[in-house]
Amino acid sequence: MLYAFGNRADFAVLDEPFYAAYLAATGLDHPMREEVLAAQPTDPAIVARQCGSDPVPGKKPHLYMKHMAQHMLPGFPLDWTAACTNVHLIRHPARVVASYAAKRERPTLDDIGYARHAALFERFPGPVLDSADIRADPEGMLRRLCAEIGLTDDPAMLSWAAGPKPWDGVWASHWYGAVHLSTGFSGAEGPLPTLDGGDARLVEEALPFYEAMRSHALCP
DSSP states (O other), X not given: OHHHHHTXXXXXXXXXXXXXXXXXXXXXXXXXXXXXXXXXXXXXXXXXXXXXXSSOGGGOSEEEEEOXXXXXXXXXXXXXXXXXXXXXXXXXXXXXXXXXXXXXXXXOHHHHTHHHHHHHHHHSOOOEEEHHHHHHOHHHHHHHHHHHHTOOOOGGGGBOOSSOOTTOOTTHHHHOHHHHHOSBOOOOOOSOOOOOHHHHHHHHHHHHHHHHHHTTBOOO
């Protein structure tokens, strides 16, 4: 979705602006931790001011911000969201856990953010999109989203040039390998991955939060 909105001429985009503040506050040892801490402000108040800044970078009409729910820690300022249209992207936890565990071992429920996302959704409601629905029908779902939030439909959202983008966070070389190879949305997702042990238990923990938000998802 970051690349889809970044490909629109009327949007600037911002990639996970609270990541460094989250790492600084939690002390977590993520891949490329030092690079992330050096690349972004670690004071959440400074990040919040940037998120609410005006004008939008490049003087574009709109700004798309990609946030991870787990980065929005309790106590981080969120008053800037009053001027935002909040869109909630969800994905089945089996797919998230499998993907996350391939890059960082032994994820926890806090790491993958499902409980925090559910709490944020209650506070900041907005359209909910399931990644499976987008993958199955990118054009239809993006058209539906644009209509829901008052944007004109833009075919530029459906494809982009392969490779890194200027708006990528510094962590992209570790996390965005598949995205950098893409030129658009991949086809419909296959069967859910089979997980065992702690990863399977984590999916069971996250599933009620996912299913609660899934009940609000825009229909294909």
